[in-house]
Amino acid sequence: MEILISQLFAGLSLGSVLLLAAVGLSLTFGQMGVINMAHGEFIMAGAYTAFTVQQILGSAGWSLLASIPVAFLVGGALGLILEIALLRHMYHRPLDTLLVTFGVSLILQQLARDIFGAPSVDVRLPELLSGPVTIMGTPVPAARVFILVLTVLVVAGLSLVMNKSSLGRRTRAVVQSRDLAEASGISSRRTDALTFFVGSGLAGVAGVAITLIGSTSPTLGTTYIVDAFLVVVAGGIGQIRGAVIAAAGLGLLQVFFEFGTTASIAKVIVLVIVVAFLQIRPQGIVATRTRGLA
Amino acid sequence: MSAAAPSTPSTSTTPTPAGTRTLPAVTEGAGVWTTGPRGALLGLGVGAILLLVVAPMTLSGFGLDLLGRYLCMAMVAVGIGLVWGRGGMLAMGQGVYFGLGAYIMAMHMTLADTTLEGESIPTFMRQNGVDRLPELWGIVQHPVVAVAAVVLVPTGVAGLLGWAIFSRRVKGAYFAILSQALAAAFAVLIIGQPVLTNGSNGLSNFHSLFGWDLSDSTNRTILFLVVAAVLLTMLAVTWQLYRSRFGELLVAVRDQEERVRFLGYDPALVKTVAYMIAALFAAIGGALFVPVVGIISPADIGVVPSIAFLIGVAIGGRATWLGPVLGSIAVSFAGTQLASVFPSFWVYFQGLLFILVIGFLPGGLASVTGFLRRRKTSETIEMEVTR
Amino acid sequence: MNRDHRPSYLEIRNLRVVFDRFVAVDGVDLRVDQGDLRFLIGPNGAGKTTTIDAVTALAPAQGSINHNGHELVGRKTHKIVRYGVGRTFQTASVFEDLTVVQNLDIAAGLRRRMRDMVRSRRGVSPRIQEVLEAIGLTDHQETKAGVLSHGQKQWLEIGMLIVQDATVLLLDEPVAGMSQDERDATGDLLAALAERHVVIVVEHDMEFLRKYAQSVTVMAAGKIVAEGTVAEVQASPLVQEIYLGAAGTKSLEEARVDAQLVGLDPDAVTADSAPEGAKN
Numbered sequence: 001m002e003i004l005i006s007q008l009f010a011g012l013s014l015g016s017v018l019l020l021a022a023v024g025l026s027l028t029f030g031q032m033g034v035i036n037m038a039h040g041e042f043i044m045a046g047a048y049t050a051f052t053v054q055q056i057l058g059s060a061g062w063s064l065l066a067s068i069p070v071a072f073l074v075g076g077a078l079g080l081i082l083e084i085a086l087l088r089h090m091y092h093r094p095l096d097t098l099l100v101t102f103g104v105s106l107i108l109q110q111l112a113r114d115i116f117g118a119p120s121v122d123v124r125l126p127e128l129l130s131g132p133v134t135i136m137g138t139p140v141p142a143a144r145v146f147i148l149v150l151t152v153l154v155v156a157g158l159s160l161v162m163n164k165s166s167l168g169r170r171t172r173a174v175v176q177s178r179d180l181a182e183a184s185g186i187s188s189r190r191t192d193a194l195t196f197f198v199g200s201g202l203a204g205v206a207g208v209a210i211t212l213i214g215s216t217s218p219t220l221g222t223t224y225i226v227d228a229f230l231v232v233v234a235g236g237i238g239q240i241r242g243a244v245i246a247a248a249g250l251g252l253l254q255v256f257f258e259f260g261t262t263a264s265i266a267k268v269i270v271l272v273i274v275v276a277f278l279q280i281r282p283q284g285i286v287a288t289r290t291r292g293l294a
Numbered sequence: 295m296s297a298a299a300p301s302t303p304s305t306s307t308t309p310t311p312a313g314t315r316t317l318p319a320v321t322e323g324a325g326v327w328t329t330g331p332r333g334a335l336l337g338l339g340v341g342a343i344l345l346l347v348v349a350p351m352t353l354s355g356f357g358l359d360l361l362g363r364y365l366c367m368a369m370v371a372v373g374i375g376l377v378w379g380r381g382g383m384l385a386m387g388q389g390v391y392f393g394l395g396a397y398i399m400a401m402h403m404t405l406a407d408t409t410l411e412g413e414s415i416p417t418f419m420r421q422n423g424v425d426r427l428p429e430l431w432g433i434v435q436h437p438v439v440a441v442a443a444v445v446l447v448p449t450g451v452a453g454l455l456g457w458a459i460f461s462r463r464v465k466g467a468y469f470a471i472l473s474q475a476l477a478a479a480f481a482v483l484i485i486g487q488p489v490l491t492n493g494s495n496g497l498s499n500f501h502s503l504f505g506w507d508l509s510d511s512t513n514r515t516i517l518f519l520v521v522a523a524v525l526l527t528m529l530a531v532t533w534q535l536y537r538s539r540f541g542e543l544l545v546a547v548r549d550q551e552e553r554v555r556f557l558g559y560d561p562a563l564v565k566t567v568a569y570m571i572a573a574l575f576a577a578i579g580g581a582l583f584v585p586v587v588g589i590i591s592p593a594d595i596g597v598v599p600s601i602a603f604l605i606g607v608a609i610g611g612r613a614t615w616l617g618p619v620l621g622s623i624a625v626s627f628a629g630t631q632l633a634s635v636f637p638s639f640w641v642y643f644q645g646l647l648f649i650l651v652i653g654f655l656p657g658g659l660a661s662v663t664g665f666l667r668r669r670k671t672s673e674t675i676e677m678e679v680t681r
Numbered sequence: 682m683n684r685d686h687r688p689s690y691l692e693i694r695n696l697r698v699v700f701d702r703f704v705a706v707d708g709v710d711l712r713v714d715q716g717d718l719r720f721l722i723g724p725n726g727a728g729k730t731t732t733i734d735a736v737t738a739l740a741p742a743q744g745s746i747n748h749n750g751h752e753l754v755g756r757k758t759h760k761i762v763r764y765g766v767g768r769t770f771q772t773a774s775v776f777e778d779l780t781v782v783q784n785l786d787i788a789a790g791l792r793r794r795m796r797d798m799v800r801s802r803r804g805v806s807p808r809i810q811e812v813l814e815a816i817g818l819t820d821h822q823e824t825k826a827g828v829l830s831h832g833q834k835q836w837l838e839i840g841m842l843i844v845q846d847a848t849v850l851l852l853d854e855p856v857a858g859m860s861q862d863e864r865d866a867t868g869d870l871l872a873a874l875a876e877r878h879v880v881i882v883v884e885h886d887m888e889f890l891r892k893y894a895q896s897v898t899v900m901a902a903g904k905i906v907a908e909g910t911v912a913e914v915q916a917s918p919l920v921q922e923i924y925l926g927a928a929g930t931k932s933l934e935e936a937r938v939d940a941q942l943v944g945l946d947p948d949a950v951t952a953d954s955a956p957e958g959a960k961n
Contacts, residue, residue, distance in 0.1 A: 035467050086653055094467055095384050096652050099608065102601050103648025110641040226478040226597060229471045264486020271479045275455070275472060278464055539790055540798045542783050546776045553774045556737065557788050557845055558762035 005138040007255055013144040015251025016151040019244060020209055021224045022231035023155060024202035026243040027171075027195055028079075029232050034087050034196075035098035039228065040221025041108035042078055042200050046071035046207020047216040048116055050123050061126035064208070068150075071204035078108075079200020083193050091192075105221065112218035120217035129212060143212040150209055154202065159240055161198075171195050234274050250274075334533045337616055338526060345522035350515050362518045362586040364626040365525045369579030370603045371610075371622035372528050373572030378604070379612030380541065381568045382548030383465070387473035388576045388603050390480045391448040393595030395577030397484070398447060399584045400497040401431055402440035407501045409435075418492040428490055437504050444581040445574065452573030456566035463562075465551070474597055481596035496591025503585045521582050525619070528575055533615055535571075544568055605644065608651050611658030621658065688715040689749055689765070689848040691736070691879045696744040698728070698735050698903075705731045705740070707903035715848075718875035720890050721883045723900035724923070729883045730771075732900070733851045737761055737768050748849055748879075767847030771854045773834035777827030781818050781837060784826050785809045788841035809844060815870065816840040832863040839870065849879040856889055868893040899923075 021043055028034050053067040054060065082104060090097050129146050132139040162168035170191045173181040181188055210220065231250060235242030250270055257266035349361055370388050377383045405427075408416050415427050434440040455476070459469055484491045491497070506513045535541050547554050547561045554561050584590050593599070603622070610621020625647070632640035651658065691713050698706035706728040713719045721729045734740035738758045746753040751764045776784050782805055789809060790798070805813075805822065813819045816836040821829065826837060835855055842850050855871070856864045864886070872893055874880055884890055890897065890911065897914045899907040907917040914920055 029467075033467075035470070086649065090653065093656070095470060096656060098384065098386075098467065098470060099601070099604060099652040100649050103645040103652070106641055106645035106648065110638055110645070114638055222597060226471075226475050230475050233468055233471055262486055264482045267482045268479045271475050274475070275458060278459070278462060278468070278472075538798065539786065542779060543787055543790070543798075545778060546787050549776055549778050550774055553776070554787075555758045556762055556768060557841065558759050560757075560759045 002138050005136055006140065007259060008252070009135065009138070009140050009144070011252035011255035012248060013140075013148060013251070014254055015248040016144075016148045017206075017210065017213070018224075018227055018231050018251055019247035020147070020151045020154065020206040021203070022228040022235075022243055022247060023158060023240065024075075024199040024206070025228050026232050026235065026240060027158075027199035027202070029229070032192060032195060033091070033094045035094060035101065035229075036079075036082070036087075036200075037098055037102040037225060038078075038082060038105040038108060038221075039101075039200070039203050040223075040225030041105045041112075042075040042203035042221070043207040043210065043224055044112060044216070044218065044221040045078060045108065046075050046204030047123075047211045047220055048112060048121075048207075049074045049204060050208040050211045051116070051121050051216055054123055060124045061128065064126055064129075064212075067208050068205055071208045072201040073204070075204025075207070076197040076201030079196045079203075080193060082200070083196040087196070088189070088192065105225075109218045109221070116218070118218060120215040122215045123211035125212060141213075147209045147212060150205075154205060155240065155244060158198075158202070162240065167191070167194055167198075230271070230274055234277060334530075334615070338530060338533075341529070342522075342526055345526065346519060349522070350518065355511050355514060358515065358518050359586060360630060362521045363583065364623045365521050366579045366583040366586060367603070367626050368606075368619045368622040369525055369528055369582070370576040371607050371618040372525075372532055373575035374603055374607045375610075375612055375614070375618030376532060376535070376544075376575075377568050377572040378607065379614070379618065380536065380544050380548065381565060383565060383569065384467075384470040384604075385473050385569065385572060386470050386597075386604070387475075387477035387480075387600050388572065389477050389595035389597075389600030391452060391573040391576035392580035392583070392603075393480060393484070393590070393592075394448040394451065395444045395580030396584050396590040396595070397491065397497070397580075398434055398440060398443045399581040400500070400590045402434045402437065403500045403503060403584065404497055405431060405435050406437075406503075406505075407499075410502065418495070418497075419489065422489045424489055430490060441581075444577055448573045448577035449570045452570045453566060456569040457562065460562035460565045460569075461560075474600070477595070477597050477600040481592045484592045484595070494592050496589055496593070497584075498589035498591075500585060500588055508585060508588075517585055521586060524578060524582065528578075529616070529619065536615055540564070540567075602644070605647055605651070607658075608656075609647065609658050614658070617658055687749075689879050690714045690747075691766075691849050691881070692745075692747045693732070693736070694745040694747070696732065696735055696742060696746065698731050698740045698742055700741075704903055706735060708744075709900070709903075709905055711898060711905065713879050713881055715879050716876060717880070718872060718893060718895040719881045720894040720897045721881055721900065722885070722890065722897060723906075726902075727900040728903040729900055730853055733768060733853060733881070733883060736766060736849075736851060762845070762847075765846065765848035766851070767842040767845055767849065768851035769835070769838040769842065769853055769855060771857065773831065773838050775826040775829075775834050775837050775841070778825065780823050780825055781813070781829070782809065782822045784837055785812060785840055785844050789844040789846075812840045812843050815843070817866065832859045832867075835859065836867070836870075839867075839874075843874070847878065850874060850881070852880070852882045854884055855882060856884065856886055864889055 021040075024042075025036065025039050028036050028039070049071040050064070050067040053070055054063040057063040057066060082101070086100055086104070087097055090100065125143060129143045131142055133142045133145055134140075135145075162171065170181070170186050173184070173186055174188045174191045181191075206224075207220070210216075210224070227250070231243055231246045234250065235244070235246035253270050253273060254263075254266050257269045261269075345365070350358065353361060370392050373391075374385060374388055377385045404416050408414070415424060419427075434443055459472060464472070485494045487493070500508060502508055503517070506516075508514065508517075543554070543559065543564055547559075547564050551561045554564070580590070580595075583594075606622030606625035607618040608621070609625060610617030610619065612618065625644075629640060629644070632643060691711075693709055693711040696706055696709040696711075697704065709728070709732060711732070721732070723729055731740050735742035736746055736753060738753070738756060738761055742754045744754065748764055748766060753761050753764065753766065756764075776787070779787070786806075786809065789806070810819075813822055816839060818829075818833060818837060818840070821833065826834065829837060839850075839852070839855065852871070856867050859867065868889060871880060871882065875895070882894075894911055896909065897907075897911055898905055899914055899917075899920050901923045906923060907914050907920045909917075
């Protein structure tokens with residue numbers, strides 16, 4: 001029983017980290033069709049933001065609280081610059097955005113290496129989060145509980161924004177028809193920029209969370225980006241709900257298979273499952289327009 | 295077969311003059327380096343003279359090894375040009391096939407060296423506390439089996455995976471992401487099995503290839519010549535492929551996959567075949583990389599090296615015949631030159647290349663001359679009009 | 682044309698197409714034989730294109746679709762094409778980056794052997810030459826299809842159908858956007874093709890229909906409401922009701938257009954003057 005709960009928790013915890021890393025992507029990739037490989041580096045930037053804030057403030061607790069909004073702004077600003085300088089001109093070439101943003105991610109990684117050095121750095125945990133807490137008689141790391149809660153808050157907040165606010169309505173309108181939205185007076189440029197700002201900002205927040213469970217290095221982003229994309233692909237385009245289910249599923253599967261085998265084999269099995277899943281529900285299908293194929 | 299086409303429509307149907315339209319550079323199948331038979335022979339001939347005669351005569355042993363390494367990487371690029379440039383499939387995980395070929399070859403060579411030294415299992419395995427040779431290794435002990443595995447395993451994997459993905463019409467970004475995830479999983483798998491693969495250290499320190507001493511300089515020159523000949527053969531094959539009906543069909547699938555379906559072809563089959571050929575080229579490149587460079591490790595095959603293969607292809611012109619090879623060699627060369635002098639500058643430069651070439655010159659350098667030529671013709675037309 | 686020289690046919694029985702609970706085609710029975718030139722007409726949303734889609738497996742079909750003894754329901758698109766069913770689309774879709782000859786060559790290549798696939802094309806086969814003549818594109822054979830005019834692209838599509846050895850030709854609005862001369866040429870071409878093929882044309886252009894249709898099937902709301910010669914269909918009270926009686930539920934403009942579509946006097950719909958040139 002204790003093993004089951006701790007495994008279950010480990011799976012959900014991994015899922016929540018994946019989701020935090022992927023939720024911004026499900027906005028920018030899912031809603032806008034931009035494949036932003038630099039999203040991982042925005043996460044990395046968020047992590048280094050947490051590190052820097054802690055260097056300045058000193059106190060682990062206050063700096064954690066302060067670095068969440070700061071990292072959101074840092075990630076968002078990076079995303080905004082990327083959108084305005086490059087992606088804005090490439091919405092009709094989604095595959096090429098992938099490679100362009102890969103170039104950006106190379107540059108950001110090297111920047112981090114030149115500023116902070118190649119060896120990894122550690123962010124101190126606040127006292128409160130460093131020990132275990134007991135859930136249903138099972139001790140689990142408090143930092144992971146914190147991440148789980150943070151993820152729930154972020155996702156709930158984002159769904160609220162997407163469903164209730166004017167940004168959400170405008171985003172959905174632009175996704176459905178750029179031209180129609182423009183014609184009804186929605187500036188698709190401003191909506192794109194704002195959506196990208198929010199999506200990238202969430203990457204920054206994910207970065208802060210990740211400092212709580214591991215050390216920070218310039219290649220931090222590459223560890224998460226592939227899995228984050230898998231979550232979005234398996235979850236379905238533009239579906240925050242889908243991303244939640246996919247992240248939880250992938251997290252649980254990974255932990256489940258790790259239990260019987262090793263982490264690396266589990267990773268391969270999970271990938272095979274995603275490919276098999278796409279056999280049943282191929283999200284890649286672009287619905288064929290029957291009156292014309294062009 | 296219906297014998298005759300129906301009667302000719304009345305003469306009043308003389309078609310209206312074709313409207314002029316400039317096609318975007320990317321979709322152009324042809325660039326400056328796509329050539330007719332004479333041009334292709336010329337290109338292959340010049341390449342053969344440079345690689346098979348000039349290079350061995352002028353370069354030092356070190357220089358030749360370095361060039362051999364570039365040529366192995368260029369083999370991956372030829373395949374990427376085929377699937378990405380002609381087939382429109384952004385294969386971001388070619389490192390997997392490169393790695394499969396390389397590791398099969400490296401396992402065979404390690405085993406051969408071990409036998410020569412009179413040992414029963416490789417040193418790294420002993421260090422990992424293994425005393426019996428794993429079965430996976432035993433398979434590739436025979437050179438013929440090893441070579442067959444280099445060809446069959448990667449093409450088999452590519453065939454299965456390609457068919458699973460393409461027949462469900464998963465395409466575009468989804469295919470790209472899956473292929474990238476494949477590269478990530480493969481690297482993780484290699485690192486995670488230190489007993490079988492020596493983990494992140496990789497396999498290295500090879501002394502012989504099929505009984506030939508690799509430290510002998512004549513043998514190394516012969517090895518280089520083999521590598522060069524293989525690359526030239528691949529170029530000849532792709533040249534024929536591009537002008538063949540299969541090549542035309544592939545472009546048709548890239549541009550209008552659904553329409554091809556209504557001509558009775560299965561686009562998934564066309565795409566899978568192209569993907570398998572690209573995997574084969576990458577695997578051969580990997581297998582030759584091992585004796586030439588002397589080491590293979592997960593650092594050469596993961597997500598980042600897999601994407602790095604793409605930049606040379608993009609610079610040279612993804613849809614052209616020679617562009618991918620030339621671009622790949624140029625990038626490899628620039629990489630070694632710059633990285634040895636200013637390591638961090640090279641990374642910035644590489645990043646900038648991706649941004650500038652893909653963002654602003656999607657047809658690659660090949661499209662620059664095409665662009666200039668087009669501008670020239672439009673200027674001539676304008677002149678004629680004003681006259 | 683059939684290999685064993687028996688006339689070709691396409692027989693649809695009790696065809697139903699349902700999208701999420703919306704019934705787009707509801708129990709259609711339709712048989713068209715070689716030698717007939719069948720026009721399929723009806724108001725917007727009647728299910729004409731959906732019927733064609735069902736035949737080519739683009740829409741989920743229930744029921745039976747039989748071509749020369751082959752059941753098509755449940756087969757994949759490219760298999761159906763291999764049984765000899767070819768179609769065009771409302772928006773001409775040709776391979777814009779390939780030349781006219783390359784387009785035709787790909788269409789003709791269906792039954793090519795592996796060995797021929799890796800070979801390059803040498804010259805232009807007599808068969809493709811013939812079709813180039815028929816579709817009036819001989820002078821443009823090396824032109825990239827992307828720069829052809831709209832009408833020329835439509836012809837190229839029809840040419841592709843011919844060389845791919847289709848025995849059933851499904852044409853979705855083949856003359857939309859064509860000039861009068863181009864329409865006539867297309868009509869002559871279709872009439873000639875109908876002798877050797879099963880031809881079904883979805884069309885809104887009534888002038889074109891009256892000139893070239895040998896028989897007409899009228900669809901409305903997913904069902905077939907009338908079938909016969911042009912005169913028979915025009916005289917059918919049911920057809921008149923569908924086109925005229927709907928005036929209350931749709932705008933006058935639409936009703937008038939629909940009325941003109943079946944060749945009725947648009948003035949019967951309203952006292953207003955007849956709309957001019959409402960063709961599409």
